[in-house]
Amino acid sequence: MTKVKPPQNLRSGEQALDAIDARILSVLDKDARLPMSELARLVGLSAPSVAERVRRLVSDGVIRAFTVDVDSRALGYQIRAMVRIRPLPGKLHLVEKLIQDTPQFIECDKVTGDDPFLARLVVHSIEEMDDVLEALSDHAVTSTAVIKGASVKRRIPPL
Amino acid sequence: MTKVKPPQNLRSGEQALDAIDARILSVLDKDARLPMSELARLVGLSAPSVAERVRRLVSDGVIRAFTVDVDSRALGYQIRAMVRIRPLPGKLHLVEKLIQDTPQFIECDKVTGDDPFLARLVVHSIEEMDDVLEALSDHAVTSTAVIKGASVKRRIPPL
């Protein structure tokens, strides 16, 4: 039996992106405020064409939003950490709500495995980190890994 | 001895953001392509004023970039996972390079603790996940937690 690469799994009703869409995404990923006129120049199309393509990428859900990359350190949050959170029996939903209501958790995924939550935490100081984690300690066990740096900065998936 | 809340830790030469800057960040976080004129309307200032503030936020490094939030699922990457990666002795840098050279890893933090790397993985299928993880298996031990959903979608830190 020959092993074959599976085809790209596209959601129903979708078209694969062509090379120009890929370039558009790549350029917008670096600077989403680029004027359509210049984006057009970069991808070798007219401005109305790229504007239409961008609109299509948005309505297709490929582009979920145009947003800003905010540097939490520039805001004084000098410590970042990834926190694995394991609620005590019966406390899953309470803990999830606590996480959501703690603004220092700027991201939290629900995952499989021993620890149902994996959250990204930003704090100004070790003391603040302790405050946040202690607030969970009656309801969950946490494992904290301080972020020392990034090997891969957020990037778009291969197109 | 009285315990006091530490002051907000600002980087040297920086000013705290005022309420209007906070609103600007909050609005741009939702739609970074908003015209300055409308952003101005939303925060109650004139267009040149907000444009100047946005420029200042960029040059101060608070806004690192304007970018797009791309939905990996809309691109066919139907499985996301967080992978903890522990290189075998002496293979730290080799493994880091392997991660960087694997485009399905769309993010990777270097963290303290038993597992030096924590990476976000997107794949089209379980088979593709196996391919990616197997490529690491000679040089590292991995622990994979499949993402079932998000409790907290990426948001900006409290201002």
Place this chain on the structure above:
DNA sequence: GTTGAAAATAGCACGAA
């Protein structure tokens, strides 16, 4: 997808609070 015109927007200089 392209071109060209109209409308909206951004950028700049200057004045006011």
Place this chain on the structure above:
DNA sequence: TTCGTGCTATTTTCAAC
């Protein structure tokens, strides 16, 4: 300093092709 006004250049949008 920080914000507002008026002008000009650029950009976006919509039409027709």
